[in-house]
Amino acid sequence: MPMLARKALWIVGIAACAILLVVLVFDWNWLRPSLNQYVTQKTHRTFSSSDLQVRLGWAPTIRLKDVQFANAPWARGALMAKIGQLEFSVSLRDLFDGKVLVPRVALTDADFHFEQLADHRRNWIISDPSDTSPSRFRISSLSVTRGHLEYVDHGIPMSLRIAVSTFDSAARAKASDAGAPPVNKNYTTQYSFDGKYHDATFSGTALTGDVLSFQESGINFPLQGRLVAGTTRLDVEGTVADAADISAIDVRLQMAGETLANIYPFLLLPLPASPPYRIQGHLTQKGTRYGLDEIRGQIGSTDISGNAAYVDKKPRPLLQANLKSELLNLADLGPLIGITTKNSPSAAPPTQAQTSTRSAAQAKERATDKERVLPAGTAIGERLLPTGKFEGGRLKAIDAEAQLSAKRVKAPDKLEVENVEAGLRLKDGILKIDPFDVDFAGGRILSVIDLDARQSVLAARTDVRLERLQLAKLLPQSPKLAQSQGVLDARMTLNGTGNSIADVAAKADGRIGATLDRAQISNLLDAASGLNGGKVITLLIGGDKDIPVRCGAAAFEVKAGRGRSSLFVVDTEQTRIDGAGTFDLDHERFDATVAPKPKHPGILSLRTPVRLFGTFRHPDYQLDKANLALRAGGAVLLGVVAPVAALLPLIETGPGADIDCKKAAALALAHQGVTPAKGSSAPASK
Numbered sequence: 001m002p003m004l005a006r007k008a009l010w011i012v013g014i015a016a017c018a019i020l021l022v023v024l025v026f027d028w029n030w031l032r033p034s035l036n037q038y039v040t041q042k043t044h045r046t047f048s049s050s051d052l053q054v055r056l057g058w059a060p061t062i063r064l065k066d067v068q069f070a071n072a073p074w075a076r077g078a079l080m081a082k083i084g085q086l087e088f089s090v091s092l093r094d095l096f097d098g099k100v101l102v103p104r105v106a107l108t109d110a111d112f113h114f115e116q117l118a119d120h121r122r123n124w125i126i127s128d129p130s131d132t133s134p135s136r137f138r139i140s141s142l143s144v145t146r147g148h149l150e151y152v153d154h155g156i157p158m159s160l161r162i163a164v165s166t167f168d169s170a171a172r173a174k175a176s177d178a179g180a181p182p183v184n185k186n187y188t189t190q191y192s193f194d195g196k197y198h199d200a201t202f203s204g205t206a207l208t209g210d211v212l213s214f215q216e217s218g219i220n221f222p223l224q225g226r227l228v229a230g231t232t233r234l235d236v237e238g239t240v241a242d243a244a245d246i247s248a249i250d251v252r253l254q255m256a257g258e259t260l261a262n263i264y265p266f267l268l269l270p271l272p273a274s275p276p277y278r279i280q281g282h283l284t285q286k287g288t289r290y291g292l293d294e295i296r297g298q299i300g301s302t303d304i305s306g307n308a309a310y311v312d313k314k315p316r317p318l319l320q321a322n323l324k325s326e327l328l329n330l331a332d333l334g335p336l337i338g339i340t341t342k343n344s345p346s347a348a349p350p351t352q353a354q355t356s357t358r359s360a361a362q363a364k365e366r367a368t369d370k371e372r373v374l375p376a377g378t379a380i381g382e383r384l385l386p387t388g389k390f391e392g393g394r395l396k397a398i399d400a401e402a403q404l405s406a407k408r409v410k411a412p413d414k415l416e417v418e419n420v421e422a423g424l425r426l427k428d429g430i431l432k433i434d435p436f437d438v439d440f441a442g443g444r445i446l447s448v449i450d451l452d453a454r455q456s457v458l459a460a461r462t463d464v465r466l467e468r469l470q471l472a473k474l475l476p477q478s479p480k481l482a483q484s485q486g487v488l489d490a491r492m493t494l495n496g497t498g499n500s501i502a503d504v505a506a507k508a509d510g511r512i513g514a515t516l517d518r519a520q521i522s523n524l525l526d527a528a529s530g531l532n533g534g535k536v537i538t539l540l541i542g543g544d545k546d547i548p549v550r551c552g553a554a555a556f557e558v559k560a561g562r563g564r565s566s567l568f569v570v571d572t573e574q575t576r577i578d579g580a581g582t583f584d585l586d587h588e589r590f591d592a593t594v595a596p597k598p599k600h601p602g603i604l605s606l607r608t609p610v611r612l613f614g615t616f617r618h619p620d621y622q623l624d625k626a627n628l629a630l631r632a633g634g635a636v637l638l639g640v641v642a643p644v645a646a647l648l649p650l651i652e653t654g655p656g657a658d659i660d661c662k663k664a665a666a667l668a669l670a671h672q673g674v675t676p677a678k679g680s681s682a683p684a685s686k
Helices: 003-025 032-043 092-096 169-178 260-267 330-337 352-356 360-371 501-506 523-529 533-542 625-641 643-650 661-669
Strands: 051-055 061-070 079-089 100-102 105-116 137-139 141-153 158-166 189-197 200-208 220-229 232-241 248-257 277-286 289-299 302-311 318-329 399-410 416-427 430-440 443-452 459-470 485-497 509-522 546-559 562-572 575-584 589-598 610-615 619-623
Touching: 032 051, 092 100, 141 189, 220 248, 248 260, 277 302, 318 330, 330 399, 485 501, 485 661, 509 562, 509 661, 546 661, 562 589, 562 661
Parallel strands: 100 137, 105 141, 318 399
Antiparallel strands: 051 061, 061 079, 079 105, 141 158, 158 189, 189 200, 200 220, 220 232, 232 248, 248 277, 277 289, 289 302, 302 318, 399 416, 416 430, 430 443, 443 459, 459 485, 485 509, 509 546, 546 562, 562 575, 575 589, 589 610, 610 619
């Protein structure tokens, strides 16, 4: 070997030995003061540590003790972080790309105080604390042995406190035999937390493994947790990825609470007030979509099943649902449209949790209702039309697509309602319910409802059709009267503005029409409507029977909540009944007069108009006393002259005539502006 080569080998060997000697005797604490000074100058905040150790490699591991890091000048508290021992690794490869990737962080006895302002300044940024650009700093995994975290976000707003402790899962599993709850061996760390989100407070616990995965790692970690917010409780168990910016969820979920409305502050879902509920399902996340499948649960006495999804998108999140029910109780879901029954949650005194979610605007609306003065018999508590308020702001906070079907419906007053089919679409603050169809009284009610919440006062449009409803199932049976029969068809088209069904009705414009076909009513009722005393006496002695109704029709034109009849007629074989009337949807009152016209001569008849009036809940009737007194007085006067002549005013010559049923039906259900001529209350007779 040449002399030059030998010298080169000696030089390389000596250099290698020198480097090895330096590595063996080098104390990394010689660099610690420089490191402390560098971080302090770089972040403009004091950084200190008492010990520094480094393990070299492609991802060097750095360990520091007694770390203290000062807070940003604008943040609360002197220190942002105080750590007994900090150990972390750094990816050298990512440093060349201008990124700071920390594959692993291990903390012992750590206290953190994180804060974010409404302008997105964050005190944990390790460069300029006023920097609002996206951070290039990433942590893949974290393990903590004893620690505390306090986080405040002034923009949401939100505050959170977390206490971390570790435990021996095997030892706790043995302790479970003595009464402690069983623990999965995968869980070794417990997180206890509490905080406030918007105006709602919450607390809970979570169990995880040794390590939490963080930003963009895509690594799942086990999780078992419980969240309690007021009367709402959420339990989950499964796996989650990226604890700080969740990228994947696969958990079994159970949720229970006093009312669904209390979920709003957390998820901004505009759910209605409800009775106590419990729901379970399988929650998964893929990207921005959160799916809840295999839903099973109860809302009050209403069972639900199906699936739902929540998509976090701009400008508004999207809620999707496809739900089914074997038995739907309207008392449970009535508050969705403002219906209140004695069993509805809104009929009970509000809980503290419910009160905390109500806004000042709601309180003002309730005060307005209390101040409202209505005529006697229409007190707020006795109103028939729902007065519950729709919150337009909530309808603008989210988009929704939902389908609901129910086989049986438990309705007030033992009404027979079945096979509900409802479709809901909410987009850009416009809610469309189409269809909203139900089987009722042997027929079908078909509805389309539109609500526009883009303005402070909602605009509503409704189109409701009643098809082939059976009188026998609508009217109560009586042992003294023959059972009424027949088919009822009707249509109601109303447009109005307001934040409840009652408000909308009070300002509504539109038309209401109804027809009666192939009907039978009590012969006693028909005779009584004409005050035909002779026939009533005969029927009472010989028994009641059915009498066919040729047809009936009614139509009301509605303007600003006030309706006026343009058609009102019922035609039986014995009597033609013409009528006219008005109603007031604002005060829920009506006033109508019906005039029976017997078609055949009769004796002992005191035929006179009958006035029907009162409130929707408390109807009443009254005879036309002036007309009745005139006929009765005439009979008395003639009786003085000649007893036989006294019967003349009581003899009915039968002026009633058949009506054109086909034309009457066409007029009643025509919602294209077709109305009878002025002064006419019924179509001409055949």
